[in-house]
Amino acid sequence: RVHGGGQMLYYITHQIFINSHAVYVVVFDLTKDLEGKADLSFQNDMKNIEFIDLWLSNIYSYTSNGQDDSEIRRVFIVGTHRADLAVEVDIQKQLANKKFGIIDKFVRFRKYRQYLELSYFAIENNLKSGEVDIDMVNLRNEIVKLAMNYRQEIPLKYFKFEQIIFELCSNNILYCSVSEMNEILSKQGIQMGENSLITMLKYYHNIGSVVYFDDNNIDETVILSPQWVIDMFRKVISVDDGVVSANGILWDELYKKGILWDQLVDIMWKDNLHQKSFLLKILVRFDLLCERVQVESNVLEHSITASQISTASIIDVNRLSFYVPCRLKPCNDEIYFETKPTDVEYYLIFNGFLVDGIYNALVKRLIEWTFSIGDRKVEPELYYNVTRLFIDVYHHIILTKSKRHLNRIKVQILRKQTIDPSGQTEASYPPKTTIVKEIKCNIEEILADICVNKVTSKFVNITFTTMVRCPCTVNCEVHDVPHCDKESCYHFINLNECLLSATIPCPYSRPIKTAFYQNWFHGPAPGSPVLAQLSYSRWDLVNSIDPSELLVYLEANGVLTHSQTQEIASITTDLEKNNALIALIIRRPISDFNQFCEGLRKTGQSYIVTEILKANYYAN
Secondary structure, three states, X not given: OOOOOOOHHXXXXXXXXXXOOOOEEXXXXXXXXXXXXXXXXXXXXXXXXXXXXXXXXXXXXXXXXXXXXXXXXXXXXXXXXXXXXXXXXXXXXXXXXXXXXXHXXXXXXXXXXXXXXXXXXXXXXXXXXXXXXXXHHHHHHHHHHHHHOOOOOOOHHHHHHHHHHHHHHHOOOOEEEHHHHHHHHHHXXXXXXXXXXXXXXXXXXXXXXXXXXXXXXXXXXXXXXXXXXXXXXXXXXXXXXXXXXXXXXHHHHHHHHOEEEHHHHXXXXXXXXXXXXXHHHHHHHOOOOEEOOOOHHHOOXXXXXXXXXXXXXXXXXXXXXXXXXXXXXXXXXXXXXXXXOOOEEEEEEEOOOOOHHHHHHHHHXXXXXXXXXXXXXXXXXXXXOEEEEEOXXXXXXXXXXXXXXXXXXXXXXXXXXXXXXXXXXXXXXOOOHHHXXXXXXXXXXXXXXXXXXXXXXXXXXXXXXXXXXXXXXXXXXXXXXXXXXXXXHOOEEEHHHHOOOOEEOOOOOOOEEOHHHHHHHOOOOOOOHHHHHHHHOHHHHOOOOOXXXXXXXXXXXXXXXXXXXXXXXXXXXXXXXXXXXXXXXXXXXXXXXXXXXXXXXXXXXXXXXXXXXXXXXXXX
């Protein structure tokens, strides 16, 4: 049995322990207003009913193996303090059933609902000695019955292993290495080969009895008490008044900036320093921590000695530090929410729910990526709901996590304005297309690994789509305002579809021209008006060119290599073939562009040069 804490700060760690072999009981206080604000003590932007919904979402997300989503998982929703609802028991149950009905209606159309069987119980847990609550008895019986369904045959030596684990934990031995475990088992008369031992450890890890990661990046350590691991994590993400008062600067760095210094880790885990390395690796592995690269702008010219660590007040910059995403404060600065016309802005829309673990993992891995490119390291600006990362001197990314019920992340890519020698701010320019493409590619690859990878991911039930806000001016249904600026009224079109077609249908209006979005990724080549025009005409071209003979001509004249010709020719549709061809030509020298135009003429497509390319060129 593991209790991880219901508070928002703690639930981010539950991805490590929630699995399909457990029995889940979601408990709430019946006397609380379901529409009232949840008492979370941190990031309180949810109602009580939304917090129950969040827990059900997490259970669904974390308990699938990503292959068979047909398994129905039973979850018990238990309301406590039933006797405080009314004096008469019958009225108590009526009021409790009314609240259960509200919950059931609220979650009815959630994606997870068809995979979770919800059983409701209203109990009274404040009884006098000798009193029995029949609903508590029924709940206990149902839990036992469900647990019996998880029965499977296991070797008898496994039972002996369970007894050994219990005895070790009773003696405060909470972890050991794999080799030490093998030695302990041998002394108890249990002989196991290495493969058999690993199989047993994985089994007990899957049912939540131990923590064992068969991972090259994590030492082969067996945690005998999962609750101990949670308690260690809690010291990082919760408040200890003694630690705060004695270590003001170190704590301020964590509380205000989300930066955890190695010195503070030593203080928080002072009784378990020999396991610090292992525990940090677990936190990093599950994207709960991100190792920080020291930047020159934040280096402090101070250090402390080992004897001073218990009362540390100065940061030793030569030691490690980490970002802690779940420890960040919310941002209310309007500057982060403004968008200029030249900015690239799109959305990652998640299917039904967006858990904080996904956003934090995305931020953590993007930080690692931005620190890995180039020589210029700039401290990211991190908040609970907003992240600004610096790609280079000119380009920034801003990620904005929506309100929880909207289930989306806004991606904003912007190019910083420069100042000319006279001190005047120059005009805004859009970000470079190469930067925009690289960012989009990296974000989608990261999310694919987080949400799709069936080997490493704990979020395999969650998918996303890359979308842009539809530019149509249709009146919203709620406020009857054209192009309503209320977030809940936005509607979207698929960005990837925009990149493949000249127009895309809007569900509420006329077809939308997509050249504006295509120019984000395939914009004009700097300093070349002809190639700029090729970019401008791109989506007229891909719908007009017959590529079959053109590819042969371009290869014969050295514009394409044989492998490039074969690669393009293997693409299924002419539109996609032409798109791939233009993507190559658009960055080539003028001589290649001229050969491209000559190829069109030689293959009977002169009208494309005269009617599309040159017509558009002179018109613009």
